[in-house]
């Protein structure tokens with residue numbers, strides 16, 4: 001049975017005077033992996049930030065798990081069960097790897113324990129005492145993902161997690177996403193790396209100039225390649 | 235008698251000890267300023283006024299309500315801290331989007347208002363606060379007679395400063411606070427109530443100032459200007475330690491108190507300016523401060 005977990009309607013977002021999102025509409029069902037595709041500057045990062053209330057101002061509607069979140073401050077939105085992995089990874093230099101991992105407070109039940117996370121990401125266990133930003137790029141990305149799995153968040157917003165990483169790390173991340181999907185997480189991924197996203201996603205949305213211009217299911221992917229080629233150059 | 239550069243060692247040690255008492259106040263005050271600046275980027279010019287309010291709260295508590303020194307040590311910082319939270323919620327929070335200069339101007343104005351009102355209500359002569367019975371008397375250290383109360387001030391300050399350092403650097407709450415200092419929006423997106431954290435931090439920093447005020451009440455005359463004269467030195471201490479550095483503010487607070495003490499014996503004319511000379515040197519040689527990150 002499909003249950004809607006996230007419904008975004010007519011979402012507008014602004015940074016100061018700049019109007020970045022011009023009425024974004026999309027939905028994500030519970031347990032689905034949905035990928036936002038688009039060119040650089042299309043507004044995908046801004047969409048994730050606008051869901052969380054991290055933009056200058058926003059309007060429209062963001063329903064998360066049946067609750068309207070458009071007027072809530074970011075910390076209340078997180079407590080609707082949302083976990084965020086930002087594009088720049090957001091690892092804190094003032095904290096050790098483990099302090100980074102323990103930083104986010106619980107926002108739901110059923111978060112993974114430290115032991116489970118270290119079993120999932122063995123590198124992090126070895127490097128727990130190291131300053132967070134001294135980890136390698138791949139380790140920092142694992143840390144940024146692991147950090148939100150501890151909190152019990154059920155909706156994960158992942159921004160370009162494969163960006164700039166070595167192929168083996170990207171493969172490991174793909175396996176992680178696969179495992180999370182099997183555990184029933186709902187995931188919104190922003191991806192530039194189409195090859196990474198294609199086998200993982202149930203559905204795709206394409207953004208252009210602050211709007212969603214296309215939406216389709218994984219099964220329709222072959223027929224959409226020409227369009228994607230035009231929009232993204234993949 | 236043993237001498238060092240023609241000055242009796244006993245005199246040097248005595249001044250060092252008195253300098254350490256002053257340094258204890260510098261450390262507690264600059265610590266609060268550093269925590270507030272680190273998180274909020276607000277240069278809290280009202281810090282001296284909150285310090286004075288702490289002392290006046292203790293004094294009035296004793297005179298009007300019969301609240302003694304020991305309860306005042308807890309109650310006055312709580313009351314002043316609550317006032318600080320009110321100031322943050324009602325006034326300061328509207329300025330975070332603006333240039334930090336506005337926070338400085340607002341708190342400067344607040345300081346003038348508080349000090350002006352205290353002056354209006356209590357005059358300028360100042361009142362003394364009795365040393366609590368348990369801390370009367372002196373220690374004879376051989377090289378000097380140290381009043382027990384002053385020894386207590388040093389001890390209390392070191393305990394307070396170390397505990398604050400411990401909470402910030404070694405606990406989960408402290409990790410959250412440090413993270414908020416580094417990237418607050420992301421922390422809020424993780425579900426931390428950052429506005430509450432900011433208000434509590436301002437309240438906590440201001441409560442530290444009030445605690446210093448209560449501790450100082452028995453060794454100075456409680457008067458409306460007690461904060462403004464001290465806060466200028468304390469700002470220099472914060473700059474020397476490194477804006478926002480916890481350890482820097484504690485160490486340089488204590489050290490500069492002692493350096494001032496030494497200057498009093500070596501070259502008394504310079505004792506009032508030595509801190510500022512050091513500040514100028516630090517700004518030229520290491521602008522981020524001794525403990526600050528470049």
Ligand SMILES: Nc1ncnc2c1ncn2[C@@H]1O[C@H](COP(=O)(O)OP(=O)(O)OP(=O)(O)O)[C@@H](O)[C@H]1O
Pocket residue numbers: 015018020038039040041042043044045046047087192
């Ligand atoms: N803080 C900001 N202030 C003003 N404009 C911004 C800000 N952040 C992003 N923008 C603008 O918003 C538009 C969308 O940016 P966004 O980061 O959402 O794109 P994106 O789709 O994530 O692309 P990519 O991550 O590949 O650069 C861009 O034109 C960008 O210049």
Ligand SMILES: [Mg+2]
Pocket residue numbers: 044045046087159190
């Ligand atoms: Mg982006």
